[in-house]
Amino acid sequence: MHVDSITNGIVIDHITEGKAMQIYDMLSLGSLSCPVAILKNVPSKKMGRKDIIKIDSSIDINLDVLGFVSPNITVAIVRDGKICEKKHIDLPKKLTDIIKCKNPRCITSTEQDIHHIFKLSEGNNPVYRCIYCDTKA
Amino acid sequence: MNHLIDILDLSVEEISELIAVANDIMANPEKYQEKCRYKKLATLFFEPSTRTRLSFEAAMMELGGNVLGFSDAASSSSSKGESVSDTVSVVSGYADIIAMRHPKEGAPLVAAMKSEVPIINAGDGGHNHPTQTLADLLTIYREKGDLNNLTIGFCGDLKFGRTVHSLIAAMSRYKNIKFVLISPNELKLPSYVKNDHIKEKNIPYVQTESLDDVIGDLDILYMTRVQKERFFNEEDYLRLKDSYILTPEKLKNAKSDLSILHPLPRVNEISTLVDEDPRACYFRQTKNGKYMRMALILKLLEVM
Numbered sequence: 001m002h003v004d005s006i007t008n009g010i011v012i013d014h015i016t017e018g019k020a021m022q023i024y025d026m027l028s029l030g031s032l033s034c035p036v037a038i039l040k041n042v043p044s045k046k047m048g049r050k051d052i053i054k055i056d057s058s059i060d061i062n063l064d065v066l067g068f069v070s071p072n073i074t075v076a077i078v079r080d081g082k083i084c085e086k087k088h089i090d091l092p093k094k095l096t097d098i099i100k101c102k103n104p105r106c107i108t109s110t111e112q113d114i115h116h117i118f119k120l121s122e123g124n125n126p127v128y129r130c131i132y133c134d135t136k137a
Numbered sequence: 138m139n140h141l142i143d144i145l146d147l148s149v150e151e152i153s154e155l156i157a158v159a160n161d162i163m164a165n166p167e168k169y170q171e172k173c174r175y176k177k178l179a180t181l182f183f184e185p186s187t188r189t190r191l192s193f194e195a196a197m198m199e200l201g202g203n204v205l206g207f208s209d210a211a212s213s214s215s216s217k218g219e220s221v222s223d224t225v226s227v228v229s230g231y232a233d234i235i236a237m238r239h240p241k242e243g244a245p246l247v248a249a250m251k252s253e254v255p256i257i258n259a260g261d262g263g264h265n266h267p268t269q270t271l272a273d274l275l276t277i278y279r280e281k282g283d284l285n286n287l288t289i290g291f292c293g294d295l296k297f298g299r300t301v302h303s304l305i306a307a308m309s310r311y312k313n314i315k316f317v318l319i320s321p322n323e324l325k326l327p328s329y330v331k332n333d334h335i336k337e338k339n340i341p342y343v344q345t346e347s348l349d350d351v352i353g354d355l356d357i358l359y360m361t362r363v364q365k366e367r368f369f370n371e372e373d374y375l376r377l378k379d380s381y382i383l384t385p386e387k388l389k390n391a392k393s394d395l396s397i398l399h400p401l402p403r404v405n406e407i408s409t410l411v412d413e414d415p416r417a418c419y420f421r422q423t424k425n426g427k428y429m430r431m432a433l434i435l436k437l438l439e440v441m
Contacts, residue, residue: 105262107241107242107247113220131246134242
């Protein structure tokens, strides 16, 4: 299968197998008018299989979403057919308005106009916890 | 702006400072009786809590300040659908400091993000109750003379007991602490509390279902209530309920200098026969709560 290279845009690579659609939805890529290619189950030496997303336009994307959904992802910015910048995305320290708290007793379930914020805990097994009620994401 | 939302907002040094001030207030109350003159405390209690509210109000009055507020959501604008943010934005224009209790977890943090005056979390659902922990810490300090080198037993409902979680978090920062966790299997300490505050810090701990087996090892016994509705079946409740009731017989094997704490209200988990035992500290503990709240108000208003 062949997908053309892009001239100006973004390649999101090393996505954990099966996570591409989640990223597509969370970044609202469906609302873009430019071509977007989703490659699923691509053979990878390092990962066995991986997903890739190619966006044929230079847009701003929320890198925190990527780090949260699929750590160790890479983002390549392509200009004039060449990779001009490559970013390795780690787990973001803080997530703002990316996910919602699922605890029905949390203030975020009733308070209007409130930011949904999760912070990465410290320690050996870091997890995201809601800053308001400490519930795990 | 300083607030108290979680007990871990305070460093060990700040807690020592509050304990020192609380002890000084107890010894020299007249020194403090005008410290908050012309200052106002708003008690915003979106759910009823007589004990905590009265403690805050008594604390402010003994500092010479005034108190305003409401004691349940029905008498506040929240019954008309007002948000916590809006309520606090309004009230912070009327008061110098706010103590808030709310059934929703995290509501005081939302308040702190909006408020122009210090916010004290007076309990947010089953989440945090830091001023209870301050009362517990002062009690332990006054009874033992130190917050280090202690074996602390927690008995009863360790799963839902927010006061237990906060006190474990607070005590895990002191030296040579050992925890003894006594509860039925259904009400064990949640793993995140155990991981974050005990295992990660390599603090020795024992987990058991039997109070009798461990009572002789304890310097502090922190009792909580085992509620019937927490059990999956009545058979288990009936089997276990009596093992978590403290009686003079159970105390025969305890150390002579054991300190028995309870956040109150108690139902039947401590026999009233234990009240006369000098090791029972729970009524002193409530009084200590008022002095710690006084020290906290002084600190947050920066009038120490």
